[in-house]
Amino acid sequence: MMTRGFLPLLAIVAATGIAALAWETEGFRVVTSAGARQLSIERAPRLLPDVRLVDQDGHAFSLSSYKGRPVLVAFIYTRCPTLCGMLGDDFHGVLQPMNGAGAGAPIDLLSISFDPQNDDREALQLYGDRYGAKAPRWRIATLADGRGLAALKQSFGVVVIPDGLGGFIHNSAVYLVDARGRLARILDPDSPPQLFADALQASTP
Amino acid sequence: MNARLLLVAVIGSWLALWLWPVRIALESDMAVHMTVQLPLLIGIGVLLASGVRPHEPRWLGDADWLGIPGIVAVVLGTSFWMLPRALDGAVADPWMDAAKFLSLPLLVGLPLGLCWRRMPPLGRAFIWANFIPKLGAIGGLYLAAPTRLCTYYRLDQQAAAGWTLIVLAVLLGMLSFIVAFVGWPARGLRQLSPAAPSLRFPRPSVGNP
Numbered sequence: 313m314m315t316r317g318f319l320p321l322l323a324i325v326a327a328t329g330i331a332a333l334a335w336e337t338e339g340f341r342v343v344t345s346a347g348a349r350q351l352s353i354e355r356a357p358r359l360l361p362d363v364r365l366v367d368q369d370g371h372a373f374s375l376s377s378y379k380g381r382p383v384l385v386a387f388i389y390t391r392c393p394t395l396c397g398m399l400g401d402d403f404h405g406v407l408q409p410m411n412g413a414g415a416g417a418p419i420d421l422l423s424i425s426f427d428p429q430n431d432d433r434e435a436l437q438l439y440g441d442r443y444g445a446k447a448p449r450w451r452i453a454t455l456a457d458g459r460g461l462a463a464l465k466q467s468f469g470v471v472v473i474p475d476g477l478g479g480f481i482h483n484s485a486v487y488l489v490d491a492r493g494r495l496a497r498i499l500d501p502d503s504p505p506q507l508f509a510d511a512l513q514a515s516t517p
Numbered sequence: 518m519n520a521r522l523l524l525v526a527v528i529g530s531w532l533a534l535w536l537w538p539v540r541i542a543l544e545s546d547m548a549v550h551m552t553v554q555l556p557l558l559i560g561i562g563v564l565l566a567s568g569v570r571p572h573e574p575r576w577l578g579d580a581d582w583l584g585i586p587g588i589v590a591v592v593l594g595t596s597f598w599m600l601p602r603a604l605d606g607a608v609a610d611p612w613m614d615a616a617k618f619l620s621l622p623l624l625v626g627l628p629l630g631l632c633w634r635r636m637p638p639l640g641r642a643f644i645w646a647n648f649i650p651k652l653g654a655i656g657g658l659y660l661a662a663p664t665r666l667c668t669y670y671r672l673d674q675q676a677a678a679g680w681t682l683i684v685l686a687v688l689l690g691m692l693s694f695i696v697a698f699v700g701w702p703a704r705g706l707r708q709l710s711p712a713a714p715s716l717r718f719p720r721p722s723v724g725n726p
Contacts, residue, residue: 314582315579315580316576316579316580317579317580318579318580318581318582318585318586320580321577321580321581321586322585322586322589324586325586325589325590325593326593329589329590329592329594329596329597330593332593332597333593333596333597336597336603337600342602343600343601343602343666344601344602344605344667344668345601345602345606345609345668346668347602348602471609471668471669473669473671475671476671481671483668
């Protein structure tokens with residue numbers, strides 16, 4: 313025989329538990345923190361700190377200098393044996409069709425090294441040469457004076473952890489910063505190059 | 518053991534697990550986080566239940582009919598902390614970690630300790646039979662995933678966590694097989710003599726008193 317209080321208790325427990333799971337998964341849509349961040353950025357684009365960067369040609373510029381046109385951003389370190397290569401290929405693929413046609417909307421790409429200690433101008437240049445990156449269209453840059461790195465990583469949601477072999481493990485994504493200088497989308501680096509170009513196009517005012 | 522002593526020991530180990538160096542050590546590796554820290558926190562709740570049981574209010578014992586609300590809390594609570602986002606959150610955000618330290622003992626371990634005795638033997642067997650393959654399946658998923666599911670753990674740690682879960686599932690599966698067919702190993706050995714038939718569940722004398 314069902315006892316008194318059984319159904320109310322069961323209802324409270326089940327409702328609380330399911331509500332907690334729904335909150336955790338953003339309505340049963342994501343199970344990873346990366347997925348959750350992707351969703352929250354798309355809902356509410358996020359302002360970014362203005363940091364001073366220096367590119368592979370030794371040219372200094374600030375992140376806010378891109379205002380007025382969208383830019384695709386990726387975080388790398390040049391000694392990276394794996395993911396950063398894929399990110400390099402991604403950007404190379406975005407530029408490819410443009411080089412052929414010679415026309416189309418200008419595309420701005422920015423690879424930022426989160427390892428300013430090791431990535432000097434020469435290292436940035438070597439990485440850029442590997443993928444045919446030419447500033448200012450595709451800048452390989454790092455922080456000009458090493459300051460602001462933590463804030464920059466935090467605002468993009470970049471998490472860097474040592475890999476135990478002297479390198480780093482980091483979450484890989486392609487970030488779309490819109491014309492107003494806000495982080496507007498986080499794209500999967502496995503996507504076809506066309507998707508990045510389309511996202512950029514869609515965001516061009 | 519003295520009940521008060523047990524309570525002090527349980528709460529002491531709860532606090533010890535929260536201490537910064539211990540917490541960092543147990544959370545720095547995904548497999549350790551999942552298969553050592555989380556079960557320890559649940560275990561603390563189960564031990565707490567043994568202290569709470571004599572003082573459990575009557576209405577709660579009544580409302581937890583056949584242990585159903587209790588085990589539903591356990592299933593939902595463990596599901597919550599099994600998702601990669603929760604693990605990441607616990608590493609990245611001290612508030613999320615605090616939520617884990619409170620919810621696993623109080624909302625999972627404690628109900629588990631209280632409801633388990635109220636559950637019918639077949640209900641318990643059902644829970645085990647669901648839990649063990651789920652553990653193995655999650656281990657397999659972690660092993661097969663080509664990308665990292667947690668931002669704070671490396672891919673090799675993820676694979677190690679996958680293997681750990683699979684090994685755990687196999688061991689628990691073997692143990693539960695023996696328990697289901699023979700009885701608890703120690704008891705089973707005694708009962709292997711033909712004079713004492715052993716075809717019974719480990720704790721047959723349960724249900725609502």
